[in-house]
Amino acid sequence: MAGLGWSSGPALAGAPETASASVPGAAQIARGHALAERSCAACHGIGGNAVGPQFPKLAGQGASYLERELDHFRSAHAGAQPLRRSPIMNPIAQGLSAQDRADLAAYYASQTLRPALAGNAAELPLGASIWRGGIRNREVPACAACHGADGHGIPPLYPSLAGQWQGYLLSQLRAFRDGTRDDKGPMRDIASRMSESQIRAVADFAAGLH
Secondary structure (H helix, E strand, O other), X not given: OOOOOOOOOOOOOOOOOOOOXXXXXXXXXXXXXXXXXXXXXXXXXXXXXXXXXXXXXXXXXXXXXXXXXXXXXXOOOOOOOOOXXXXXXXXXXXXXXXXXXXXXXXXXXXXXXXXXXXXXXXXXXXXHHHHHHOEXXXXXXXXXXXXXXXXXXXXXXXXXXXOOOHHHHHHHHHHHXXXXXXXOOOHHHHHHOOOHHHHXXXXXXXXHOO
């Protein structure tokens, strides 16, 4: 399930076929666990703490956000392009039913994140400034406005970024900036106004939030 980690703002291209409407029970989490072992653990780890920074950590992420991103990796109908493109994730997501997606999301949401660490102390002041106050002269809003002061997101629309791999956050911000990822939300426009050094600093700061 590679590539679920960074987005901001509600998607405008439709919601998943179904969403988990109530607190998941043990049976649903168990079904999600079995699906994760079969389809997801090689990249994301059985407990959602991904094996390396090329894959996002899913543990503790909001279930509704995970469902939505799985839906974005699917084609709406034959011949249509999915909203998010990935040679790994597109075929996996296409083979999951709505119930499968709900079960996987419930399972990973129930797991405990092992947070990453900020790697470059010199970048932290700039990253903290952008996270908390944005970049006024570039019309970049504060990351905290959508993702929370502590980085834990604002369910169900805005994902948690706290403790995510710095390398994964960096890759997704670059993808938004370069236009290779566009979830029809505000992140493509926001990232396009950020310099490389600003992107690196805020990704590092988010990785260090717990």
